[in-house]
Amino acid sequence: MENHNLNEKQKKAVEFEGQHLLVLAGAGTGKTRCIVGRAAYLIEQGVPPDKIQILTFTKRSANEIVERVKASLSSNQAQSLNGSTFHSWCNQLLVRYPNLFGASGYTVIDPDDQLSVMKMVCGDQIIEYKGIRIKPQQLIDIYSYGRNTRQNLSHAIRELVYKGRVDDETTDEIDIIRPKIEVLLKAYQTKKGEGRYIDYDDLLLIVANRLRNDAQAREILSEQIKHLLIDEFQDTNPLQWFLLEPFLQIAKFYCVGDDAQSIYSFRGADFKNVHLFKSRVPDSEVMILDKNYRSTQEILDLSNWLIDQSPLDYNKQLVAARGQGQLPKLINVGSQWEEANFIAEHILENFTEKNKQFTDHLILSKSSYYTKPLQAVFIQKKIPYVTYGGRKFMEAAHIKDVIAALRVVNNHLDEIGWMRFLTFWDGIGEVKAGKYIAKLVSYDNPLQCAQNLADVIGGVEGETISDIYNTIYLNSGNVKVALQEAYSRMEKSLAFKYRKDWEEKRKSDFPVLEMLGDNYASIGQLISEGILENAKQLNGEPVLEGSQLSTSEIKDHVIISTVHSAKGLEAEVCYVLNVSPKVYPSAWNLGSEEKIEEDRRVLYVALTRAKNELLITRDTNSISTVHKTNAAGFSSNYFLEELPKHLTEQLVNPYTLGKPRDISKPNDLDLSFGMDFS
Numbered sequence: 001m002e003n004h005n006l007n008e009k010q011k012k013a014v015e016f017e018g019q020h021l022l023v024l025a026g027a028g029t030g031k032t033r034c035i036v037g038r039a040a041y042l043i044e045q046g047v048p049p050d051k052i053q054i055l056t057f058t059k060r061s062a063n064e065i066v067e068r069v070k071a072s073l074s075s076n077q078a079q080s081l082n083g084s085t086f087h088s089w090c091n092q093l094l095v096r097y098p099n100l101f102g103a104s105g106y107t108v109i110d111p112d113d114q115l116s117v118m119k120m121v122c123g124d125q126i127i128e129y130k131g132i133r134i135k136p137q138q139l140i141d142i143y144s145y146g147r148n149t150r151q152n153l154s155h156a157i158r159e160l161v162y163k164g165r166v167d168d169e170t171t172d173e174i175d176i177i178r179p180k181i182e183v184l185l186k187a188y189q190t191k192k193g194e195g196r197y198i199d200y201d202d203l204l205l206i207v208a209n210r211l212r213n214d215a216q217a218r219e220i221l222s223e224q225i226k227h228l229l230i231d232e233f234q235d236t237n238p239l240q241w242f243l244l245e246p247f248l249q250i251a252k253f254y255c256v257g258d259d260a261q262s263i264y265s266f267r268g269a270d271f272k273n274v275h276l277f278k279s280r281v282p283d284s285e286v287m288i289l290d291k292n293y294r295s296t297q298e299i300l301d302l303s304n305w306l307i308d309q310s311p312l313d314y315n316k317q318l319v320a321a322r323g324q325g326q327l328p329k330l331i332n333v334g335s336q337w338e339e340a341n342f343i344a345e346h347i348l349e350n351f352t353e354k355n356k357q358f359t360d361h362l363i364l365s366k367s368s369y370y371t372k373p374l375q376a377v378f379i380q381k382k383i384p385y386v387t388y389g390g391r392k393f394m395e396a397a398h399i400k401d402v403i404a405a406l407r408v409v410n411n412h413l414d415e416i417g418w419m420r421f422l423t424f425w426d427g428i429g430e431v432k433a434g435k436y437i438a439k440l441v442s443y444d445n446p447l448q449c450a451q452n453l454a455d456v457i458g459g460v461e462g463e464t465i466s467d468i469y470n471t472i473y474l475n476s477g478n479v480k481v482a483l484q485e486a487y488s489r490m491e492k493s494l495a496f497k498y499r500k501d502w503e504e505k506r507k508s509d510f511p512v513l514e515m516l517g518d519n520y521a522s523i524g525q526l527i528s529e530g531i532l533e534n535a536k537q538l539n540g541e542p543v544l545e546g547s548q549l550s551t552s553e554i555k556d557h558v559i560i561s562t563v564h565s566a567k568g569l570e571a572e573v574c575y576v577l578n579v580s581p582k583v584y585p586s587a588w589n590l591g592s593e594e595k596i597e598e599d600r601r602v603l604y605v606a607l608t609r610a611k612n613e614l615l616i617t618r619d620t621n622s623i624s625t626v627h628k629t630n631a632a633g634f635s636s637n638y639f640l641e642e643l644p645k646h647l648t649e650q651l652v653n654p655y656t657l658g659k660p661r662d663i664s665k666p667n668d669l670d671l672s673f674g675m676d677f678s
């Protein structure tokens, strides 16, 4: 079992006998190993696995932890162990206790749908004041920020609209625009209620409020949950804490975290929360782990140096249990294509000449958008890869089209679903659809919709739409069949709508969607959990992140990830892309020390993923920009500006073929030799 490979401190943490524990430790020191070990230990001690809940930030890490616990125990001991994200966990509670939480018959909506609801609410109203224009997306952001940070509306407006400025003029402006924003946010809440929509934050709030206010709810859940194991505790935000707090009376908390890896402040997380653990949680202890088992010392020296430059004191100097290795490499590149080619060639060389696998390579980027040229080069050079971060499978337009048909059967009051499903068909625009929807949501139930749909819409479209609705309705007990039937009737129109990349890209997602449907007992569950899950396990393989399904069949692949999705990941060889001025820190963040420091932590997370080889690329053009800026007297803040030479080896891209030397005047070309005419 995994517990045998624990050092003294890790073992002490795993076998903790007290009430609540926080393991506060640096990168690669074995926090994940402690969570795995803890779950296995509890099960071995006789705790039923279904009384243990593991909470993580991504479905992928939840799956990984659960699988590792299972692998470390004999037989099927951990079969019913549950690992989920906060959202997915709350959703499961709503499904399991429909009466307790009173949320059955509701539809969970994703951020795209939230925006659609907000657009409906705003109509043609625009909030404009002194050059500031607040669009529906920003209203959603303000609403979500306020709820996640549990701060009032004025504070959320100040942070998001006025970049946190505190002065009399700003306060006056906030006082003027706040009432207008408030009206729209309240209308949004009403609209959610009417459409029976639950947004992501609602999932947490519904559970939290019920538990806080209802002793019976606490009693019922205390029968179900005895241990909460929480990963990445530094990134829990006030809303998540609001949810967790009532569980302190119910379950034992086992949290792991690292303040230097807190990278979610835009969702309201505050890394200082780990420092408050003892004062917030009665009867608790904090334990520290200090040995890094992941990386060689040179990689840690660079990471230590980076975090040491911060004005904040993280009190971290990671020491490698594995000893010395290679210096990290810093490669200056002239363009994104050069960068992409360098990485591709380096990987291929490792693969063909150094016996490494593709999975030994992890590529980290601040944004998923930035990796597009890299993906293009990988496709061209036939390097298999998967992407983490970016758009999720269930958020892809073609998938949403088919899901919309299921949504309106599941909840016939779902106006967003209707709008998408109806306007999918040629000849039905938003105005027409709006009229039909007004009629359809006036029915009492989906059965009445099924009976009247053809008449409400009329014509051939009416027949087609009604046929699809009725078929789904009849098969609502079998999600896979419902999906198959819906897809077969929509396939032709889908192929036409997405004709640009239908065959190469989108079409192959549907068999996967059907397989996915097979995992759910009802359409409602598919919609809510399917939307929430980042990477669903299918046949033991994580898939459904981005439209990378074909490559998921190949087990050996490179991972291209955003740093935010790379929490907990590690690899032999790591490439950190575009560590250039204006990116680290981002030019946008220069006004805020907090944001600059968050960018520093993002880079820290990226650097500490590497086990043996760390390669950092940066754009030479931006280096010259920053030097110019410095000459003009501005401070660049660039994190690598003062990088001591001995911490990295600077490399010239060995794969760029410099232009060969040639003579200046062309010779005459003679094509008359080579053929023997004798």
Ligand SMILES: Nc1ncnc2c1ncn2[C@@H]1O[C@H](COP(=O)(O)OP(=O)(O)OP(=O)(O)O)[C@@H](O)[C@H]1O
Pocket (backbone or CB within 6 Å): 005, 006, 007, 010, 025, 026, 027, 028, 029, 030, 031, 032, 033, 034, 258, 261, 292, 293, 294, 567, 568, 569, 570, 608
């Ligand atoms: N006692 C140990 N002996 C050998 N290897 C260990 C030990 N503890 C951890 N490791 C290895 O060190 C690496 C990092 O461990 P782990 O992922 O648990 O750290 P972490 O603290 O969760 O890291 P991070 O916060 O950076 O994601 C893993 O490869 C793990 O297998």
